[in-house]
Amino acid sequence: RAPVDLKIDYARELNEQQLAAVTAPAGPALVLAGAGAGKTRTLIYRVAFLLEQGISPERILLLTFTNKAAREMMQRVADLLGGDISALWGGTFHSVGNRVLRRHAEALGYPRDFTILDREDAEDLIGACLGEADIDIKATRFPKADVLGDVFSLAANTSRSVPQLLAAQYEHFSHLAGLIEGLEVRYRDRKRETGVMDFDDLLV
Numbered sequence: 054r055a056p057v058d059l060k061i062d063y064a065r066e067l068n069e070q071q072l073a074a075v076t077a078p079a080g081p082a083l084v085l086a087g088a089g090a091g092k093t094r095t096l097i098y099r100v101a102f103l104l105e106q107g108i109s110p111e112r113i114l115l116l117t118f119t120n121k122a123a124r125e126m127m128q129r130v131a132d133l134l135g136g137d138i139s140a141l142w143g144g145t146f147h148s149v150g151n152r153v154l155r156r157h158a159e160a161l162g163y164p165r166d167f168t169i170l171d172r173e174d175a176e177d178l179i180g181a182c183l184g185e186a187d188i189d190i191k192a193t194r195f196p197k198a199d200v201l202g203d204v205f206s207l208a209a210n211t212s213r214s215v216p217q218l219l220a221a222q223y224e225h226f227s228h229l230a231g232l233i234e235g236l237e238v239r240y241r242d243r244k245r246e247t248g249v250m251d252f253d254d255l256l257v
Contacts, residue, residue: 055107059101061102061133063076067095071095096126101133104134115143120145123143127144169249175252183198183201186235195229196223201236204237205253209254216234
């Protein structure tokens with residue numbers, strides 16, 4: 054794509070450290086700065102700089118942690134670039150994960166109009182799976198639904214199997230690894246059958 058001519062005087066708009074980050078060569082770059090140091094300012098000027106180098110806006114992704122920060126970031130980019138930022142991808146990790154999954158849901162075995170479970174709904178579904186599995190929770194001192202949710206979440210987010218996660222962090226449940234892993238498979242299947250996802254599915 055042809056470079057965008059924004060006519061920005063980066064040296065005038067940024068301090069020395071910000072300018073170095075904004076104009077860094079292509080490739081990974083790590084910027085460490087404390088609160089109020091101008092990280093968001095640096096980020097939005099980096100977007101402008103990339104566009105001026107001919108980078109397609111569809112290849113730029115801006116991520117942050119909170120909805121408030123995401124709105125501020127995207128608004129400031131829009132203000133700097135003159136309004137239209139529809140081609141840029143930006144938002145929270147969860148919102149962008151949601152967009153990607155909606156776009157490719159069918160390839161993953163989900164409908165495009167899938168529902169995202171909150172923690173309470175996820176625990177309810179895990180509880181239903183527990184009931185279907187006919188496991189005597191009291192006799193085996195089996196973990197409750199909220200603990201199982203934590204186990205499944207940690208396993209998914211650390212790319213470990215349920216037995217590996219139990220051995221590392223829940224050793225007192227390791228002897229139940231087979232049952233818990235079977236329950237995790239049942240939970241995953243039930244989510245697909247009912248067209249729902251939990252928050253971990255947005256990041257895996």
